[in-house]
Amino acid sequence: MAQNCLGEEPFDATIDGVSIGGLDFTKFALRNLRAATTPRTLRHENHKTDHLFMSMVLTGTVRSDQNDRSSTDTAGDFAIRDTNTPWTIEHNGYSEVLAIAIPRERLEGVLGPARIFAGLTVGGELPVTTLTRSFLSNLLREGDRLPAHVAERMVGVGIDLVVASLAERMAQEVPRPVHGSVVVQRAKAYIEANLHDQTLDPPHLAAATGVSLRRLQELFHERGQHISDWIWHRRLSVAANRMADPGYLHMPLGTLAYACGFASQAHFSRRFKERYGLSPRDYRHRALSEAVAC
Template identity: 45%
Template sequence: MKLLFSTERLPIKSRFERWLEMLEEQRLPLEQEQLDAAPFEAKLEIATLGPLTMTRVSEGPLRSEATPSAIRRLGDEGCISVGFTLAGMTKVQQRDRATAQRQGDLVVIEHQPTVMTTSPGNQSLYLKMPRERLESALGPARHYAALTIGSELATATLAMSFFVELSRMHYQLDAATAVRMGSIGVDLIVASIAERMARDVPLPLSDSVLVQRAKAHVEANLGDPTLDPPQVAAALGVSLHRLRDLFRTRGQHVSDWIWQRRLEVAADRLADPACAHITVGTLAGGCGFSSRTHFSRRFKDRFGLAPGEFRHAVGLAGH
């Protein structure tokens, strides 16, 4: 990640003032105050993965407030942030919810009035993404903003580990691959939030969360040719009848959703220059199709072109 700021070589007396100046330069809508008299220490690093921005922050104990006027000045309503606490503790207060995150926990932070406090030695990794990316899968962010998604959830641990490693290795990836890896990581975050919400949300929303957990399971297992509605139901711990009813009330069928996502992912890979060396047969297998013939028939029915023709149409050589 690119280092934007460090207090390491700055005079102690000017460190906090320089830090505030840097926040203003980066258009971060925060009013901050130190919570102890110790020499201030902080570091900020950043990386961009297409529509996603990763920021790693190491800082001393601070109280940070995002005020309504500062948020309006920022004008970033279309974005939302996810924070991973890597060390220390973070407390977040937003709307009517106040929670604490310890090492390994994650939290969603809306661009709304917010108060945050950090403990000594705090280190966090923040991911800023298009708001629609989460809300299209999980519904309005107000239902899960400032909710602690704890490290006791395997999905949360996996999501944090994934982004920590991505923050270390993204510079070794080409731009297209880095964007694709970021998207995979966001899917892990969606699965984490869905699992956490399923524990204590009202029944109508719980149904929506079950559907999103089902979709997250499908995304994670598209390459498995045995993936089918009974397997998805078993993974969620619900009956096949209930799973079908949940999808039917949303105008969908589980099996149709599985094939739709397989075809959409296949089309994305056929149009991806990074996948141009992969044969159509291999690509079909990676998306869960048992044979190239089956894949070609379904693909042409969906997109009007055979896979090889589609690849030519987007300017990539056919395989």
């Protein structure tokens, strides 16, 4: 990465970092700095990463360029930076930024390739962005007081809020070639937020996404997926993650099943065994035993 001072004013910087629930939070206080990576520096440095970086402006302004997008972010705004592709950031004057390293697959698994959203400013005035900023700020402040398993769960909530904010912003200005991808991404984000709702089905999802059921089915089929199968896939995956989480040990299997959108424990047990080859009870016992052994 190339760095240089902007103008004749002095440059200074401070960096503070902390890890919460496996997620790295880094606060930068910078003055008069320009940082950039180019195709040449990427080739020579070979610093590929499997993380994307959420950059939230706390004070001041930050100008950035990535993926043919240029923006000036102000306090409350955030953007995703992909350090595997060329980018430029300028801190002209004093600014403070909170950077959070998010596993790439957590964002791309729902929103699609990073090139679709990296460098896109998510405005701080959006209601969901306000919630995201408040939640992450509180998590940063209180994170060191949380038990490890609770911190990991709260980090998951924070990432879901980031996804929801990005999906809302992406829906505002959609280039036609990627419109279908954004519709599917919005649908998947809605599924994640409403897995507990037993009435969630393809017609319900189409109405919530603002497209016809036929169109939504076509978009999923183009990606080799079926709407109902995806809903059940996510319900089972979330249930499996919770059964492997010591923080949910107090929750009876029936309650956990209902919270993931299953109508009955019998229905949950049948589908779960078809997917994982074990009953929910045996799966929980094995997963928690392995966690203790580690």
